[in-house]
Amino acid sequence: MKYYLSYNDIHKLVKSIAERIAEDNYNPDLIVAIGTGGFIPARILNTFLNRTILTVGIKYYDENNQPKEFPETIQWIDEVEKKLTGKRVLLVDEVDDSRTTLEYCLRELLKHNPEELAVMVLHNKKKEKKGSIPEEIKRYYAGEEIEDMWIAYPWDAEDIEEQDRSSKANKRREVSG
Ligand code: G4P
Ligand code: MG
Secondary structure, eight states, X not given: OEEEOOHHHHHHHHHHHHHHHHHTTOOOSEEEEEETTTHHHHHHHHHHHOOEEEEEEEEEEOTTSOEEEEEEEEEOOTTHHHHHTTOEEEEEEEEESSXXXXXXXXXXXXXXXXSEEEXXXXXXXXXXXXXXXXXXXXXXXXXXXXXXXXXXXXGGOSOHHHHHHHHHHHHHHHHHO
């Protein structure tokens, strides 16, 4: 069973998260997007927050979709102290799955002493996690808590019309139970 989402689903989900961030009075100075899954969510979020987006590249799965021994940094932030120290940062990724990449990235960012570091993901899978969220992290926003299944994001689709049909079929199943 795959969970298919359209671009509109993603946009609405991000908007709902932006509203929660506002209600929470969290006012980040900047967004850090984890590539590649975090790029599009971060960009949509920025329609509501209007901040600077920095990107980092971390790869945990190899070309054959097998997890590597540990996450690998393939891109990091220039003049990182200047950009992060004393700042309120919001880290964005698409999915909290095993939590390995998230934990790794959060710990790397915390080394630069941001004033606050918060996390936003579109989806958190309810499952046993390999990584953990460091205790310095007080705000964690997940658009949706879901069972452990494969999420088919629209940006991975080769046929976007088929993706839309599948996302609609998903919703009909939900309605009819
Ligand atoms: P986590 O810390 O966020 O839980 O991530 P984890 O280390 O478990 O690795 C997550 C990798 O697996 C990410 O790819 C993520 O995109 C992908 N992934 C996990 N579950 C799903 C899912 O249900 N659907 C999709 N589409 N991807 C999933 P990555 O190595 O970061 O590469 P990229 O795709 O972000 O470039
Ligand atoms: Mg990713």
